[in-house]
Amino acid sequence: MARDLLTALEPAPVPAPVLASATGLPLWRVRASLRELAGQDLVAASGPLSPGDDAPHVLTETGRQVLDLSRALDGEE
């Protein structure tokens, strides 16, 4: 699931509701996962939004490295 989210974030910043549609995951699960991934410095909120909004997220440099490593391990280089 984490890799699906990282992949979906790869091309451009995406807010949680769009990620939920793209991955087929419940919105609550996407939000929880983004919070967890942000805590691991794999993703980051992109720009400030008013409280209650779902901020678009982007891959961090660490996130991109982890995604590349995951693909390499799966022979998808």
Place this chain on the structure above:
Amino acid sequence: MSETPISLPRLGDFAPDFEADSTHGRLSVRDFRGSWLVLFSHPADFTPVCTTEFVALAKAADRLAALNCQLLGLSIDSVYSHIAWLRTIEAQFGTAIPFPVLADHDRAVATRYGMLMPGESSTEASRCLFVIDPDGKVRAMIYYPMIVGRNIEEVVRLVTALTTTAAARAAAPADWQPGQALLEPAPRTLEGAAERGTGADWFLKQRP
């Protein structure tokens, strides 16, 4: 007798916030914003009444999801116990539990939601259930004792009534069931009452 004051959420208030481990990772009440949420507690894993409730709730989950309503369980157990119990339910009863269950080892969530009833047990949560709306406000609460399982059909009916009345800006009468007439809000002025006419209809008007 405990001297710790019991604090309960109130209808219309924002649901107390939390972040806690669950069978689906770390969850916050904010994660459910935008959908209705049924947050419910049960006394303990691997207990008979709780098992029947979980099976019944799992079977109702699709109907609740159709109402844009998610389920979230909680007990004062570890996430490891939750996982073992949910796997046992699936193996023994053939019912997969599709909703997350919070592990509230330190009773932080149970305390904030008034789920502990020291007169019954200070180590286990009672059967408390909160319906939280898409904005995060508490819209209904049901408290059951530890020895009596909840009526899950009533939970579905309650959520259906809440979502229906919210959309229709009307009220649901006693024993209301989906498809039945709702009630117009009572007039708040003499002029409004006069427009309704006479008889019971002036304050008890059905909306087909």
